[in-house]
C-alpha cells in the first residue's frame with residue numbers, strides 16, 4: 184500500500200479544500216495589505232481592500248505579479264516581514280544581470296519541507312532510504328529544498344550537489360542510495376557514465392528518480408527508467424513560490440499533484456489573462472496561501488500547462504498538473520539554469536568591442552545541453568593577432584558566465600554576418616526539440 188504523507192489535506196474533499204483555501208486567501212491578503220507596501224499600493228490602485236476578498240472565488244479580483252516586479256524591488260522590497268524574521272535567502276536568474284531574490288521565514292522553511300515530504304512519500308521514499316541530492320546547492324533552490332524534505336521524512340541525505348560525475352557514481356554505488364534527485368538530463372548523463380564505467384547496474388540500489396527543474400517528456404521517462412532500472416517521477420517548482428516541491432507525481436505517474444492548500448493554482452490565457460475553460464491549456468498562475476516572508480499574489484509562472492481536478496487513482500484529490508508544455512516568455516533552461524536572451528544582450532551592450540547582435544544555438548549532445556552564442560566583433564577591434572582575438576573571446580565568455588551562470592561557447596563572427604531582422608528579431612535556435620514543436 185502506497186503511503187501518503189499528509190492524508191488529511193492530500194485527500195481532502197474538494198469542498199473542504201475550497202473552504203481552507205478561502206480562509207487562507209483572506210489571511211494572506213490581510214497580511215500583504217498591511218505588511219507589503221508593494222501589494223497595498225497595487226490593491227489601492229484597483230480600489231480593493233481586504234474586505235473585498237471573502238472567498239477563493241474572489242481571487243480574480245486581485246492583481247497579477249510578474250518577474251519584473253521582483254526585479255524592480257531588488258533585493259528585499261517584496262519581503263512582508265522584517266528582515267530579522269527572514270532566516271534564508273535564495274535567488275534565481277532574472278531577465279538581466281540582477282537575480283531575483285526570495286526570503287523565507289522559519290515557518291516558510293517548514294512548509295517547504297512539508298510539501299517536499301509529500302512528494303517524496305508519493306514516490307515511495309521512506310525514512311529507511313538514502314537519497315542522493317545532485318541538484319546544485321547554494322542560491323538555487325534545488326539542492327537545499329530537496330535536502331530539507333528528505334530530513335523531514337527522516338531519510339538519509341547524501342548532499343552531493345551537482346558536478347563531479349565520477350564521484351557521484353562511486354558514492355551512489357558504495358553508499359547504496361535508493362533515490363537520486365537531479366535534473367532529468369543530468370540523470371541521463373549519469374546513466375551513460377555508469378554504463379561506461381563498467382560497474383554492473385545490479386550493484387546499485389537505485390530504484391527512484393526525483394526529476395525536475397526543467398521540462399522533460401514521457402520518452403525521457405522511459406529512457407531513464409530503462410537505463411537506470413528505476414521509477415522516474417516528476418517534481419515541479421519555482422523559486423518565486425518556494426522551490427522544488429510545489430507539486431510532485433504519485434505512483435500513478437499520471438499528472439503532478441499540486442499542493443494547493445499552500446499554493447493556489449489558476450490557468451489563464453497568457454494574452455487576455457482571463458481564466459481558460461476547465462482542462463484547457465494556458466499559463467499557470469500561483470497565489471501562495473501561507474507564505475509569510477515573501478507571499479506572491481497571482482504570480483505568473485509563464486509555464487504553459489493544464490489542470491485536472493478529477494480524483495486520482497492513488498486516492499489523492501489534490502489537483503493534477505499536466506506536463507509543462509512550454510513557456511509564454513523566452514526563458515530557456517540550459518543545463519538546469521534559467522537563461523534569458525536579454526541577459527546576453529545586456530552583456531553585449533556593456534562591451535564596446537561588440538555589436539548588439541547575437542544568435543544563440545542550443546542543442547543536446549550526449550544528453551548534455553550545448554550552448555553557443557554567436558557575436559559580431561566591431562570592425563575596428565578586428566585583429567590579425569591570434570592572441571588579441573583569443574583574449575577578447577575569453578573576456579566576453581567570462582562576462583557571459585558571470586551574468587548567466589553558465590559558460591557559453593562563444594563564436595566570434597564577422598561584422599554584419601548575423602541576420603538582421605525585418606520584424607521581430609529571432610535570437611534563438613533551440614534544436615533540442617523536446618516536444619517536437
Ligand code: DLL
Pocket residue numbers: 275318324325394395396397398399417418419420421422423426427428484486507516521
Ligand atoms: O527549478 C526549482 C526546482 C528545483 C524544481 C529542483 C524541481 C526540482 P527555478 O530555477 O526558479 O526553480 O526554475 C523554475 O523551471 O517555472 C519551470 O519552467 C521549470 N521547471 C521546474 N520544474 C519543472 C518540471 C526550480 N518538473 C522553472 N518540469 C519553472 C518542467 C520545470 N519544468
